[in-house]
Amino acid sequence: MAAAEGTAPTRIMVAVNESTLKGYPHASISSRGAFDWTLNKIVRTNTSDFKLLLLHVQVPDEDDSELIGFDDVDSIFASPEDFRTMKRRDKIRGLHLLEYFVNHCHEIGVACEAWIKIGDPKEVICHEVNHVQPDFLVVGSRGLGPFQKVFVGTVSEFCVKHADCPVMAIKRNASQTPQDPVDD
């Protein structure tokens, strides 16, 4: 029953995002958790039998509050060029984020691919699942309580319901929960 050596690797899509804590472009606690969990519990020492597909979805306006903020004179939008600058910055930021994960895969010898998409994370992740057809999807979950969920919703819950492949939602340890949910 177990796949013979030499067969196609198990393709695991891992959705990763940035931390909203200061210090860009750090990965969020929950996406680092999902990534580490995948390596420690699934891939283990069998690095040749797996391939990680690392997807980062950028929300186009997620940083408006900072960019328009008074403490950052560079980010006043006065012309189309300002928006292009922003997009360029977002892109660089996303690349740095993916670099973190790709470097890790490279260090331990697991094959990977990484790419960036723009849009609503939950919709884009499900769309990419359709397109890429991974064997399963791993998403970090912030483990919000029922009260918070009403307002915030969760990407992981949406993917569990709508992604066209098995989905593993990895909850953060309670000890890793930031005091302010925004600092995630």
Place this chain on the structure above:
Amino acid sequence: MAAAEGTAPTRIMVAVNESTLKGYPHASISSRGAFDWTLNKIVRTNTSDFKLLLLHVQVPDEDDSELIGFDDVDSIFASPEDFRTMKRRDKIRGLHLLEYFVNHCHEIGVACEAWIKIGDPKEVICHEVNHVQPDFLVVGSRGLGPFQKVFVGTVSEFCVKHADCPVMAIKRNASQTPQDPVDD
């Protein structure tokens, strides 16, 4: 990041149940699917790094209709002894079911443990997760449509929401769907 050799194996709980098709004690299509998927996509050739925890939950009265049926004279309940007989038969049936999975694990050299519990499958599975603390849970899913779900509910959906570990719900292939949902 990948676990070093010699560390504790990844403990995967797999919930298995019987087919409601004739020909007991065959495993249901969905639980065989979940089991095969776990071996093919997760364990692969790395048999020493995983341990399967096979749980079968028996519903006490799931076979009443057959046992009380007119075509089976043995199963008229006239005394407490009749109920004990039924329980004994259920137990034997459950053991045969688990034997199927344990034999498979043995053939490919994956460590396993198997046990039977009585009760409401979704509640019992979540309770056992708390007790046994697997690294994750794999459950087969019959992939019911929204209309069927209203009446039937699904064990997998409940576990995804309530089990205290990551849960992988493995949907059956469309080609494996029986014409009558009861024949599952």
